[in-house]
Amino acid sequence: xxxxxxxxxxxxHDELTDFLIAELPARxxxxxxxxxxxxxxxxxxxxxxxxxxxxxxxxxxEKGWLTISWPKEYGGQGFNNMQQAxxxxxxxxxxxxxGSSGSVGAGIVGxxxxxxxxxEQQAEFIPRIARGEITxxxxxxxxxxxSDLGAVRTTAIxxxxxxVLNGQKCWSSLAHKADYSWMIVRTDxxxxxxxxxxxxxxxNKTPGVxxxxxxxxxxxxxxxxxxMTDARIPKNNLVxxxxxxxxxxxxxxxxxxxxxxxxxxxxxxxxxxxxxVKTNKRNGKLLSEIPSVxxxxxxxxxxxxxxxxLFWRTAEMLxxxxxxxxxxxxxxxxxxxxxxxxxxxxxEILGPYGQLTESSEWSPIRALVSxxxxxxxxxxxxxGTSEIMRNxxxxxGLGLPRV
Amino acid sequence: xxxxxxxxxxxxxxxxxxxxxxxxxxxxxRKVRNSDEAFPETLWKNMADMGWMGLGIDEEYGGIGGxxxxxxxxxxxxxxxxxxxxxxxxxxxxxxxxQQSSNEEMKAKLLxxxxxGKLVSSFALIEPNNDYGLTHIRxxxxxxxxxxxxxxxxLFVEYAKGARYFLTVANxxxxxxxxxxxxxxxxxxxxxxxxxxDYSKQCEVVFNAVKVPAENILALGxxxxxxxxHLEDICAVAKCSEMMGAIQSVLDVxxxxxxxxxxxxxxxxxxxxxxxxxxxxxxxxxxxxxxxGLAAWKLSEGLPATKEASMAxxxxxxAAVRVSKLGHQVHGAISFCDExxxxxxxxxxxxASMAFGNTEYHLEKVAQKIGL
Numbered sequence: 001x002x003x004x005x006x007x008x009x010x011x012x013h014d015e016l017t018d019f020l021i022a023e024l025p026a027r028x029x030x031x032x033x034x035x036x037x038x039x040x041x042x043x044x045x046x047x048x049x050x051x052x053x054x055x056x057x058x059x060x061x062e063k064g065w066l067t068i069s070w071p072k073e074y075g076g077q078g079f080n081n082m083q084q085a086x087x088x089x090x091x092x093x094x095x096x097x098x099g100s101s102g103s104v105g106a107g108i109v110g111x112x113x114x115x116x117x118x119x120e121q122q123a124e125f126i127p128r129i130a131r132g133e134i135t136x137x138x139x140x141x142x143x144x145x146x147s148d149l150g151a152v153r154t155t156a157i158x159x160x161x162x163x164v165l166n167g168q169k170c171w172s173s174l175a176h177k178a179d180y181s182w183m184i185v186r187t188d189x190x191x192x193x194x195x196x197x198x199x200x201x202x203x204n205k206t207p208g209v210x211x212x213x214x215x216x217x218x219x220x221x222x223x224x225x226x227x228m229t230d231a232r233i234p235k236n237n238l239v240x241x242x243x244x245x246x247x248x249x250x251x252x253x254x255x256x257x258x259x260x261x262x263x264x265x266x267x268x269x270x271x272x273x274x275x276x277v278k279t280n281k282r283n284g285k286l287l288s289e290i291p292s293v294x295x296x297x298x299x300x301x302x303x304x305x306x307x308x309x310l311f312w313r314t315a316e317m318l319x320x321x322x323x324x325x326x327x328x329x330x331x332x333x334x335x336x337x338x339x340x341x342x343x344x345x346x347x348e349i350l351g352p353y354g355q356l357t358e359s360s361e362w363s364p365i366r367a368l369v370s371x372x373x374x375x376x377x378x379x380x381x382x383x384g385t386s387e388i389m390r391n392x393x394x395x396x397g398l399g400l401p402r403v
Numbered sequence: 404x405x406x407x408x409x410x411x412x413x414x415x416x417x418x419x420x421x422x423x424x425x426x427x428x429x430x431x432x433r434k435v436r437n438s439d440e441a442f443p444e445t446l447w448k449n450m451a452d453m454g455w456m457g458l459g460i461d462e463e464y465g466g467i468g469g470x471x472x473x474x475x476x477x478x479x480x481x482x483x484x485x486x487x488x489x490x491x492x493x494x495x496x497x498x499x500x501x502q503q504s505s506n507e508e509m510k511a512k513l514l515x516x517x518x519x520g521k522l523v524s525s526f527a528l529i530e531p532n533n534d535y536g537l538t539h540i541r542x543x544x545x546x547x548x549x550x551x552x553x554x555x556x557x558l559f560v561e562y563a564k565g566a567r568y569f570l571t572v573a574n575x576x577x578x579x580x581x582x583x584x585x586x587x588x589x590x591x592x593x594x595x596x597x598x599x600x601d602y603s604k605q606c607e608v609v610f611n612a613v614k615v616p617a618e619n620i621l622a623l624g625x626x627x628x629x630x631x632x633h634l635e636d637i638c639a640v641a642k643c644s645e646m647m648g649a650i651q652s653v654l655d656v657x658x659x660x661x662x663x664x665x666x667x668x669x670x671x672x673x674x675x676x677x678x679x680x681x682x683x684x685x686x687x688x689x690x691x692x693x694x695x696g697l698a699a700w701k702l703s704e705g706l707p708a709t710k711e712a713s714m715a716x717x718x719x720x721x722a723a724v725r726v727s728k729l730g731h732q733v734h735g736a737i738s739f740c741d742e743x744x745x746x747x748x749x750x751x752x753x754x755a756s757m758a759f760g761n762t763e764y765h766l767e768k769v770a771q772k773i774g775l
Binding site: 001002003004005006009082274277278288291293294295297298299301302303305306309310312313316330333334387389390391393394395397398399400401402403 | 404405406407408409472658661662669670672673674675677678679681682683685686689690693694696697699700701704711714717718763766767769770773774775
């Protein structure tokens with residue numbers, strides 16, 4: 001085993017770190033309010049932060065780093081997946097805008113279009129994703145298709161040059177802020193459930209597409225219900241092979257489970273907790289001097305290290321041309337349960353102060369821990385529950401029978 | 404970054420596993436358990452013929468060199484086989500200590516014997532009412548001219564009855580620790596068996612005014628402290644590798660079993676409750692593998708490795724016992740029988756989890772390394 005970056009990877013790591021320190025406003029890392037690896041998509045508290053967000057994405061896109069692992073002719077840098085992973089780690093460590101979390105276009109749709117899209121689809125979408133001009137939402141879940149995604153009922157029926165969409169999507173994160181949906185639909189209503197699905201790209205402005213906000217556990221509007229009523233999209237927007245959508249979905253989910261980890265965010269959040277316990281007392285004693293606090297935090301540090309290695313492993317496998325289907329599931333289950341555990345441990349350590357929900361002179365670490373306690377509920381549910389991940393590990397990884 | 408073994412390590416792993424499958428079946432483990440012999444001499448000799456005793460030992464002393472990562476490969480295979488022989492205390496613990504010493508005489512005398520399997524050495528560290536720490540060593544070493552007199556009681560000394568030397572840690576009043584190679588044939592040494600969970604033939608060793616020549620001293624004072632701290636990292640990682648081998652085997656055997664075993668008209672491996680036990684075992688095994696690999700790699704590169712070694716030992720100690728118990732659970736009643744091998748792994752992992760610092764011991768070391 002060798003855990004060292006190559007010289008090229010290390011140079012990129014260092015260049016990116018310098019860039020992030022130089023380009024992000026001082027104390028930027030104090031602004032975002034998200035716990036690592038959650039699906040709550042909490043908004044900025046200060047609207048001015050959105051301006052910083054947008055101008056920063058332009059700068060990153062100008063460097064060609066938003067899509068660094070894409071081929072050069074598609075606006076990427078032709079870097080390997082390890083460099084992509086380094087990018088995700090550094091961005092999430094510095095809590096940079098459009099770090100690994102939230103980059104559905106660059107992290108999932110783009111790589112899928114490069115693999116299964118037509119030349120025309122690539123020409124239409126790829127350059128704009130690379131420039132950070134358009135964003136996507138994931139149109140997977142439906143009221144009766146959650147873990148059982150093969151049960152999607154939204155139909156897309158051919159009519160002339162169009163596909164006519166009818167149905168409903170739910171838990172559609174940030175759909176109201178995005179431009180397009182990367183959506184799985186039923187193109188053959190008569191086929192057995194996994195065999196009649198296809199991927200389509202749906203413009204949010206399509207007549208017949210309507211959204212209703214759903215307020216999440218934190219009181220924020222991140223989810224939507226999206227209704228398609230005789231919504232017509234061009235037939236050319238069908239991506240990949242018709243009725244093979246479920247197989248493409250497996251690959252898209254692998255990308256999701258890797259790109260949305262935001263592994264650096266764990267380290268950053270953990271450093272804030274460490275700083276806190278070193279500088280705050282309870283009952284006359286520094287928190288960091290209490291043995292149970294030391295053990296709990298040392299255990300979290302160890303689990304973060306494990307998360308890092310499972311993360312690097314997926315990148316390394318992709319670079320070898322292997323499919324990290326099972327490994328991305330291990331990564332997902334390990335890191336999302338860590339997100340939950342870290343919030344629980346922090347709540348225990350902070351005691352009564354941990355429950356404060358807004359910044360006040362009494363709230364530790366900008367009241368982030370109570371948010372993390374709630375946000376991390378989503379971690380082990382979104383993008384495949386921990387139970388589905390364990391099914392994948394058992395059935396595809398260990399070869400146990402499907403029943 | 405390459406999280407796989409390299410080509411030489413893959414070869415070493417394959418040859419070690421097939422050798423131990425042949426030469427150290429579980430029947431042998433039970434035979435040694437039930438006999439008075441300290442360890443199986445034929446197996447030991449054959450292991451030496453494979454060149455294993457020279458792994459990690461410099462070529463100038465007849466060794467074959469190799470890194471901590473290479474040793475980890477071998478320890479893993481030995482863990483899988485529940486090896487009932489003193490490879491760990493002889494090659495990993497004593498071999499490392501002797502090599503790290505500045506006592507050239509001892510190196511020249513002992514290492515060539517060690518690499519050919521002619522020298523078995525055990526580690527005498529723990530004392531009554533003490534565990535793996537170095538802070539309360541009461542075995543006393545007092546100067547006697549240029550020689551030393553050592554008195555004290557040591558516990559949990561593995562394979563002591565077959566040992567030719569005891570690598571012993573003692574305290575010199577006012578100076579600090581001393582590390583000595585005590586010849587087992589010296590007058591004043593008494594052994595008493597301490598039967599333990601994993602059949603590793605541990606002993607209580609009493610040193611009663613044992614005379615140790617100056618030439619047998621490996622380190623004294625600060626040198627001893629730094630040698631023992633380094634040794635603790637090396638040993639923690641080696642124990643992790645040993646546990647890794649055991650739990651990889653637990654996982655493999657369990658998966659095969661649940662595919663085969665039928666209840667309610669279907670393989671029990673088709674039940675989600677059983678599948679999730681197996682998935683949890685797999686994630687634990689993977690996590691243990693990479694943490695151990697990272698620590699071994701840092702040691703191999705000569706980088707500071709205490710944080711990683713302690714992370715590995717704190718995690719693997721718990722994970723290995725967890726996986727072993729899940730292995731029992733998915734096997735059901737048959738695994739509670741002596742004839743089944745599952746308990747050999749449970750025993751080995753539980754003992755190794757306590758050796759060279761348990762989870763809490765190493766979590767405290769991690770806490771210090773992360774700035775607490």
